[in-house]
Amino acid sequence: MVTRLGRAQPYALSxxxxxxxxxxxxxxxxxxFGVLGRPMLSAGTWPGWYAAVIQLAGGILVALGLGTRTAACLGSGSMAFAYFDVHQQTGLLPMQNGGEAAVFFCWxxxxxxFTGPGVVAADRLPVFRGATREGTRPQQEQPLGVPV
Structure with missing residues (x-):
């Protein structure tokens, strides 16, 4: 028997x-862009500017649910790099080196x-699911946690 919370799982994931x-x-x-209390990074500076580009583009793609797995993988890797290359130089633990955000984003x-975007995602729109022949319907994916 599926509980009410179980039925909401794909939407909560989204x-x-x-x-x-x-x-x-x-x-x-x-x-x-040097907003929200942060100084603007000079274009092309390694690694900060490139990480910011990954954060901007990857964050937009993840939020929209468009290429979520790929964008999330790239973003996770960049945050792992940020933690081990930048933050860990000043201390071992995230509380010591200010790397909590990098660790949270990485994980x-x-x-x-692994979970994918959930049921509310741009990837699920017909325009992003590939062309189908007239008169046929695209194969529906079963959302996570919802029994058939």
Whole structure:
């Protein structure tokens, strides 16, 4: 028997993905454009500017649910790099080195690589699902956690 919470799981996953994507986008916007209390990075500086571009583009794609797994994988990897290359130089633990955000983004984006975007995603729109012949319907994917 499926509980009410079980039926809401695919929608909760979509909401989770949207929030994570928007927060990731905000980090990119702040670094690239010098807003939200962050100084603007000079174009092409390694690794910060490239990480900000990944955050902006990847965050938008994750929030929309368009190429979620690929964008989340790239974003997760960039956050792992940020933690081990930038933050860990000043201390071992995230509380010591200010790397909590990098760790959270790394693991939440990695989770999205495995779970996918949920049921509310641009990837599920017919225009992004590939061309179908007239008179045929595209194959429907079964959302996670919903029994057949």
């Amino acid at each position: 909401l989770f993905r949207i929030v994570v994507g928007l927060l990731f986008t905000c980090h990119g916007v702040a670094s690239l 939440t984006l990695l989770l999205l690589v």
